[in-house]
Amino acid sequence: MNRVIINEALCKGCRLCIDACPKDILVLDTGKVNAKGYNPISCTDMPACTACAICARICPDSVISVERGTALKSASTDSKATDSHADEGGISK
Ligand code: SF4
Numbered sequence: 001m002n003r004v005i006i007n008e009a010l011c012k013g014c015r016l017c018i019d020a021c022p023k024d025i026l027v028l029d030t031g032k033v034n035a036k037g038y039n040p041i042s043c044t045d046m047p048a049c050t051a052c053a054i055c056a057r058i059c060p061d062s063v064i065s066v067e068r069g070t071a072l073k074s075a076s077t078d079s080k081a082t083d084s085h086a087d088e089g090g091i092s093k
């Protein structure tokens, strides 16, 4: 799944990203106030995000970063640990 990562502390609630998002999934979170005294944005429907990154590009304060997810693919790296202990040579006195 794609992800929108929001650095809420930096957001000044200017709404540029909200107006720019083609999926209309960004809103001001009126339940939160950041240290700057603004309502930061939040994403209402993460699965709908296309990772177009328009929001990230339009934000003047670099609040948003977008992560493109991989489609239903669990990457299980098959790491074969060849755990062959080198024999330490029995010290026989
Ligand atoms: S990456 Fe695109 S679809 Fe996703 S929240 Fe930003 S503008 Fe909207």
Ligand code: SF4
Residues within 6 Å of the ligand: 010, 011, 012, 013, 014, 015, 016, 017, 018, 040, 041, 058, 059, 060, 061, 062, 063, 064
């Ligand atoms: S464009 Fe940036 S500063 Fe403005 S509301 Fe969106 S995230 Fe916040």
